[in-house]
Amino acid sequence: MAFNWFRRPNNESADTPETQNQEETPAVEATETETTELDTADLLAFAKAAYKNIQEKQQIEPESSVAVEENTITEEIVETEAEAETASVEIATNTAEITDDVVSEIETANLSFLERAAAEREAKQEKLIASAIETEIPETLTNRTETEVEIPELVFDDGFKWSAKVLAAQGRKAEDISLEEITWLKKLRQGLDKTRRNILNQLKAIVGQGPLNQAAVNEIESLLLQADVGVEATDYIIAALQKKILAEVTPPEQAIAYLKEILRGMLDAPLQNQDKPSFAPEKDQLTIWLITGVNGAGKTTTIGKISHLAQKSGYKCLIGAADTFRAAAVEQVKVWGNRSGVEVIANPGKNTDPAAVVFDAIAAAQSRETELLLIDTAGRLQNKKNLMDELSKIRKIIDKKAPNARVESLLVLDSTLGQNGLRQAEVFSQAAQLSGVVLTKLDGTGKGGVAIAVVQQLGLPIRFIGAGEGIEDLRPFSSYEFVEALLSG
Ligand SMILES: Nc1nc2c(ncn2[C@@H]2O[C@H](COP(=O)(O)OP(=O)(O)OP(=O)(O)O)[C@@H](O)[C@H]2O)c(=O)[nH]1
Numbered sequence: 286m287a288f289n290w291f292r293r294p295n296n297e298s299a300d301t302p303e304t305q306n307q308e309e310t311p312a313v314e315a316t317e318t319e320t321t322e323l324d325t326a327d328l329l330a331f332a333k334a335a336y337k338n339i340q341e342k343q344q345i346e347p348e349s350s351v352a353v354e355e356n357t358i359t360e361e362i363v364e365t366e367a368e369a370e371t372a373s374v375e376i377a378t379n380t381a382e383i384t385d386d387v388v389s390e391i392e393t394a395n396l397s398f399l400e401r402a403a404a405e406r407e408a409k410q411e412k413l414i415a416s417a418i419e420t421e422i423p424e425t426l427t428n429r430t431e432t433e434v435e436i437p438e439l440v441f442d443d444g445f446k447w448s449a450k451v452l453a454a455q456g457r458k459a460e461d462i463s464l465e466e467i468t469w470l471k472k473l474r475q476g477l478d479k480t481r482r483n484i485l486n487q488l489k490a491i492v493g494q495g496p497l498n499q500a501a502v503n504e505i506e507s508l509l510l511q512a513d514v515g516v517e518a519t520d521y522i523i524a525a526l527q528k529k530i531l532a533e534v535t536p537p538e539q540a541i542a543y544l545k546e547i548l549r550g551m552l553d554a555p556l557q558n559q560d561k562p563s564f565a566p567e568k569d570q571l572t573i574w575l576i577t578g579v580n581g582a583g584k585t586t587t588i589g590k591i592s593h594l595a596q597k598s599g600y601k602c603l604i605g606a607a608d609t610f611r612a613a614a615v616e617q618v619k620v621w622g623n624r625s626g627v628e629v630i631a632n633p634g635k636n637t638d639p640a641a642v643v644f645d646a647i648a649a650a651q652s653r654e655t656e657l658l659l660i661d662t663a664g665r666l667q668n669k670k671n672l673m674d675e676l677s678k679i680r681k682i683i684d685k686k687a688p689n690a691r692v693e694s695l696l697v698l699d700s701t702l703g704q705n706g707l708r709q710a711e712v713f714s715q716a717a718q719l720s721g722v723v724l725t726k727l728d729g730t731g732k733g734g735v736a737i738a739v740v741q742q743l744g745l746p747i748r749f750i751g752a753g754e755g756i757e758d759l760r761p762f763s764s765y766e767f768v769e770a771l772l773s774g
Pocket residue numbers: 578579580581582583584585586587611614617664725726727728729751752753754758
């Protein structure tokens with residue numbers, strides 16, 4: 286069964302992971318505070334067990350799939366070779382049985398029989414392999430980017446150990462951990478590297494010193510603001526820290542654990558008021574995600590990445606290309622649809638009505654029993670009123686045509702814009718009845734703290750987080766993993 290990324294047990298307080306019924310390797314179960322005290326030897330043993338397990342799986346799985354591909358190519362070569370060679374060479378390595386034609390050719394050459402035969406065979410093989418590969422690869426694959434077919438490297442390094450520790454602290458078992466999860470966590474940690482190095486390491490040092498005097502408070506305030514945590518969220522964090530770390534001397538580990546707890550609490554706060562049990566799409570039911578955001582925020586890329594994730598998590602997915610305002614937008618979405626192998630419903634005409642595209646996309650989704658329909662929307666219209674009108678028209682069509690669908694309206698935000706991105710967000714939040722945020726481009730920004738500002742100021746949960754341009758570089762958001770990457774990476 287496909288690994289469901291939308292339902293991955295990825296929170297410290299998450300329910301017992303589905304996979305926990307396997308008893309072989311004990312999970313290193315721990316709370317946040319306990320984790321820091323966990324025996325390094327235990328963690329190393331856990332990481333080693335996870336590594337060994339992935340290695341063993343890799344030996345069985347990818348190699349067998351590679352072998353299948355290789356066999357197909359070889360068979361193809363043999364077939365093509367057989368056709369092409371009816372009147373030509375058939376050379377056995379040692380006996381060199383050679384036809385008359387070849388004999389006459391070879392006699393004129395200065396090379397020995399065997400050398401000549403080997404050279405000819407090699408040239409022919411190369412040609413055949415090239416033509417076999419050319420005709421064999423399906424069109425969808427030829428359009429894929431390098432990152433899509435890239436097999437992540439398995440290296441037992443600091444990143445691996447850190448990722449294994451984060452998973453262990455969430456009650457995961459060594460034998461359930463996949464390379465894909467490790468790869469993502471490493472990416473997240475690396476993405477937040479700049480924020481962590483620039484600011485949060487200093488923050489940790491101050492918080493870890495014990496009671497907060499006024500100088501320490503001022504310093505923390507300034508560091509949080511530099512990380513784009515925002516004024517409101519910064520005030521909240523400081524008040525919460527002061528409440529926890531009062532007069533008595535708190536051990537540094539404990540103080541940092543408090544800080545992490547405060548940040549996690551803030552990031553999860555919007556989920557507390559939600560009546561919906563889960564964000565994940567349901568099987569055999571239509572879920573519609575309306576994707577909004579200004580041009581350049583990473584909307585199209587996000588749609589591509591989510592559709593890929595949905596496909597591999599076993600959902601039937603479809604994309605509706607309703608950004609008809611910008612000429613190239615539909616084409617861009619189609620490219621991503623092609624990459625993820627998800628069909629795109631678009632209207633080829635010029636100046637088409639986006640609501641009509643949404644109508645068609647819902648009809649297609651219903652007739653194909655689609656489980657997740659992703660709708661791309663315009664990022665910019667002539668003015669705010671047009672944008673609001675368009676989004677509300679789309680929403681009406683959805684409510685009318687798919688009254689039973691579970692609808693989410695997600696805003697894609699570029700985290701490199703920091704606080705400026707939040708101002709744009711406010712416009713969308715009025716127009717699109719937003720229910721969540723996708724935070725993109727966390728890699729390479731020192732403004733990772735904006736995640737906290739987003740939640741605090743918009744009151745919306747972060748649903749996905751993007752940390753790279755590749756198709757694998759976006760995953761559902763986990764406050765636990767984010768805070769660990771931010772403060773303990
Ligand atoms: N580094 C990095 N780049 C990203 C990420 N997400 C998107 N991008 C890049 O951001 C740029 C804009 O992404 P798009 O998906 O085209 O953005 P859009 O919001 O659809 O904007 P338009 O195409 O103008 O409508 C592209 O170069 C993407 O590769 C991310 O998580 N990290």
